[in-house]
Amino acid sequence: MAAPDSRDSRRITRTIPATQMVALLLAFLLAAGTGGVLAAGFVIPAVAGVNAMADSTVEIYDEVPAELEPRPLSQQSRIYASNGKLLATFYYQNRIVKPLDEISEHMQNAVIAIEDERFYEHNGVDAQGITRAVVNNLTSEDTQGASTLTQQYVKNVLIEAALQDGDQFGVIAAHESTIDRKLREAKMAIALEERMSKDEILQGYLNVAQFAAASVYGVEAAARYYFDTTASDLNVVQAATIAGITKAPGLFDPTRNPELAQERRDLVIKNMYSLGYISLDQRDNALDQPVEETLNVTPSPAGCQTANNSAFFCDYVIKELLLDEAFGETRADRQELLYRGGLDIHTTLDMKKQRAAFKTIKQSVPEDGSSESLEASIVSVEPGTGKIVAMAQNVPYTGTKAANNASRDTTVSFNADYVHGASGGFSPGSNFKPVVLAEWLKSGRTLNDIVNADERTWDTGTFNAPCSPLPSEEWSVGNAEGGSAGPMSVLRATYLSVNAAYADMGSQLNLCNLRSTAYQMGFRPTSTSLPTEDRPRGPLKTTQVKQSDINIFAPMLLGTQESSPLNMAAMYATIASGGTYCSPVAITEVTGPRGEEYEVPQADCDKNALPSNVAATMAHAMENVFTRGTAYYVGGLDDGRPVAGKTGTSQKSAQTWFSGFVPQLATTVWVGSVDNPNEDHTGPGTVAGEYYDILYGSTVAAPTWKTFMDQAVEGMPVEDFGAPDPALIGTPPAPPAPPSSSSDDSDDDSSSSDPGNSGDSGGSSDDDSSGGGDNPGNGGGQGGGNGNGQDDSGSED
Numbered sequence: 001m002a003a004p005d006s007r008d009s010r011r012i013t014r015t016i017p018a019t020q021m022v023a024l025l026l027a028f029l030l031a032a033g034t035g036g037v038l039a040a041g042f043v044i045p046a047v048a049g050v051n052a053m054a055d056s057t058v059e060i061y062d063e064v065p066a067e068l069e070p071r072p073l074s075q076q077s078r079i080y081a082s083n084g085k086l087l088a089t090f091y092y093q094n095r096i097v098k099p100l101d102e103i104s105e106h107m108q109n110a111v112i113a114i115e116d117e118r119f120y121e122h123n124g125v126d127a128q129g130i131t132r133a134v135v136n137n138l139t140s141e142d143t144q145g146a147s148t149l150t151q152q153y154v155k156n157v158l159i160e161a162a163l164q165d166g167d168q169f170g171v172i173a174a175h176e177s178t179i180d181r182k183l184r185e186a187k188m189a190i191a192l193e194e195r196m197s198k199d200e201i202l203q204g205y206l207n208v209a210q211f212a213a214a215s216v217y218g219v220e221a222a223a224r225y226y227f228d229t230t231a232s233d234l235n236v237v238q239a240a241t242i243a244g245i246t247k248a249p250g251l252f253d254p255t256r257n258p259e260l261a262q263e264r265r266d267l268v269i270k271n272m273y274s275l276g277y278i279s280l281d282q283r284d285n286a287l288d289q290p291v292e293e294t295l296n297v298t299p300s301p302a303g304c305q306t307a308n309n310s311a312f313f314c315d316y317v318i319k320e321l322l323l324d325e326a327f328g329e330t331r332a333d334r335q336e337l338l339y340r341g342g343l344d345i346h347t348t349l350d351m352k353k354q355r356a357a358f359k360t361i362k363q364s365v366p367e368d369g370s371s372e373s374l375e376a377s378i379v380s381v382e383p384g385t386g387k388i389v390a391m392a393q394n395v396p397y398t399g400t401k402a403a404n405n406a407s408r409d410t411t412v413s414f415n416a417d418y419v420h421g422a423s424g425g426f427s428p429g430s431n432f433k434p435v436v437l438a439e440w441l442k443s444g445r446t447l448n449d450i451v452n453a454d455e456r457t458w459d460t461g462t463f464n465a466p467c468s469p470l471p472s473e474e475w476s477v478g479n480a481e482g483g484s485a486g487p488m489s490v491l492r493a494t495y496l497s498v499n500a501a502y503a504d505m506g507s508q509l510n511l512c513n514l515r516s517t518a519y520q521m522g523f524r525p526t527s528t529s530l531p532t533e534d535r536p537r538g539p540l541k542t543t544q545v546k547q548s549d550i551n552i553f554a555p556m557l558l559g560t561q562e563s564s565p566l567n568m569a570a571m572y573a574t575i576a577s578g579g580t581y582c583s584p585v586a587i588t589e590v591t592g593p594r595g596e597e598y599e600v601p602q603a604d605c606d607k608n609a610l611p612s613n614v615a616a617t618m619a620h621a622m623e624n625v626f627t628r629g630t631a632y633y634v635g636g637l638d639d640g641r642p643v644a645g646k647t648g649t650s651q652k653s654a655q656t657w658f659s660g661f662v663p664q665l666a667t668t669v670w671v672g673s674v675d676n677p678n679e680d681h682t683g684p685g686t687v688a689g690e691y692y693d694i695l696y697g698s699t700v701a702a703p704t705w706k707t708f709m710d711q712a713v714e715g716m717p718v719e720d721f722g723a724p725d726p727a728l729i730g731t732p733p734a735p736p737a738p739p740s741s742s743s744d745d746s747d748d749d750s751s752s753s754d755p756g757n758s759g760d761s762g763g764s765s766d767d768d769s770s771g772g773g774d775n776p777g778n779g780g781g782q783g784g785g786n787g788n789g790q791d792d793s794g795s796e797d
Helices: 016-034 038-050 105-115 127-139 149-164 168-175 179-195 197-207 218-227 238-247 258-274 279-285 306-321 331-340 349-365 429-444 490-495 497-505 509-521 553-556 565-576 610-628 697-712
Strands: 011-017 056-065 079-082 084-091 342-346 376-380 388-393 450-452 456-459 475-478 487-490 587-591 645-649 655-662 665-672 686-688 691-692
Touching: 011 279, 016 038, 038 487, 056 079, 079 306, 079 331, 079 475, 084 306, 084 342, 084 497, 105 149, 105 197, 105 238, 105 258, 149 179, 149 197, 149 665, 168 497, 179 331, 218 238, 238 258, 238 279, 258 279, 258 475, 306 331, 306 349, 306 388, 342 565, 349 376, 349 388, 376 475, 376 565, 376 697, 429 490, 429 497, 429 509, 429 565, 429 697, 450 490, 450 497, 456 497, 475 497, 487 490, 490 497, 490 610, 497 553, 509 553, 509 565, 565 610, 565 645, 565 655, 610 645, 610 655, 645 697, 655 697
Parallel strands: 079 342
Antiparallel strands: 011 056, 079 084, 342 587, 376 388, 376 665, 450 487, 456 475, 645 655, 655 665, 686 691
């Protein structure tokens, strides 16, 4: 409610003109009914006594109720993309409050013409209007009301206050047509006019009243709904249409009853003419226009469904707001703020990239059954800032346009963690291997160090984990297509994603330091594979994931603990940025209806997450994934810019991944199974009509990544990764002897005519000794293990 500086509720003691007291009496009589002898008996002496009381005054004592004290009106909140595009609105009442100088003069005049033509002459209760209504109602079957705009404003404010307080009885009482309510309303109107100017009351009424059978309140929302315009631009016809609705929104809504709405609109137009608000030509021109032809109905439904292709990002934003105490002490307070507070929520979403992401993931992995019911998602993060610029998945958000013709829909976000999307995440498989590589380089080792890639069974008790000593159990690690690969460099083991080699690397590392490096880089588990006394196995239902939530056990080396695609993209962005980790952020700014600013979640960037020389050397190694590794058949980006990445495949190829980056953008694509995290995709199948023998990270996820990234980098400056550190590259091994057979293990690190010769599969936390694989070509890695949840590992595509 618009008002001058707020004052404390207090008892008002003042004198009022006798005509106002008569008006109160007449209001009583009008409310009591005018058809009987009793009413007639009261009216005559009351009217006859007006002249005798005209020069006298009478005191009125009334307490301004708390409900009429200024409080913010319930308004819609809005979410915007980074370019200002409206994504979605949220409201209990669809209202956008506007000052009077942003409401067209036609609209102001139209309301006065139909509701209270003496608005600027009376003091809250119109004695002449009431007398006229009483006489009319005594002598005619056509009844008239006489409530002023001020009285109607009071009624609407009381209803709004009761709604905000959750007082349903107060709402009912404010609607009741009783003598007591009418008199109380009239007295409050007189009191209110002592505190507010006419323009303030008119402004308040135009913002609080209901203007549609649907939840449309205030003239700004009505202008947008009926005519796709603004309150400031309403013309005579549009203003008259809206003004005519508020008496009975269910009856005069032109979308429901166009004929009645036109009769009411025409009455408003004629009154505007008779009061001199419009000319004769304006009147005739307005009356000639059929109401239905003037409408341009633009509904404004609430919820993330209206964001359509961006619905899951919208849902992520809402979860962020509802989880943050900056927006209210309790979740209920935050939800109330969202649905009533009139917030403008500005986000990081890049609409160009978002459209490309949605189109790409839908085409690459159709949800209509032609892809064996696989699920898939894609998410992009800006290195160095943590900004989420795109987020999409192949199964549409429930209630969106895309869901209308879909074979299935969901509200579960495959890209997010449990608290942001009800997902427990997925085993990343070899998508986790860059963490092992980072710790390898941080410990002073090099890319050209030689490790053993032979299949073998490990005693987990021999692994170095001083912070959490491991039990002695067998852990078998194999390569995706079987067989031993012999000695090879860490560089080769990386671009071919060889499980057994990475297990050997891990046996030389401190797994406690590895956990620390993983957390610093941004690896955030979404589930726990090793239950404890205070935490069962399953999703981590918290926003405060700690380093200690990363499970330490031997199979961690091959990506057994679940994470989300968003977390993986943020982790890869650490490498892309040269070593800076930023937690993902979706909100850039939140402001209230009066310009107040809210503190928004910050990215919490750590510029020292990785030493810059380590990050640059890792990027150098991962560039080889495209030139002679598991993504060789995918190739780099079309414009030839530097690009690095890594495939990933979990146990039985249930979950497949590709994460890759340029210096300005990191993107993760996941393709797999949601309902069955161990679903076997190692047999032949089809995706989008394309046949595959085994589903690897290079099969669908990597080509999908390339298709999106070719669009995402369009127009983006070409940048190089930092130069690798020669000390971390190390001395290349001597060239091997010429092969005596067609063995794939003879390729050295300077060239490879057949990439993917020793691919990998990641692992899962389940007790299955076989692994998946990342290898698109002749070789692969497969691993697994057994024993009490510490058993699964492998290599990937």
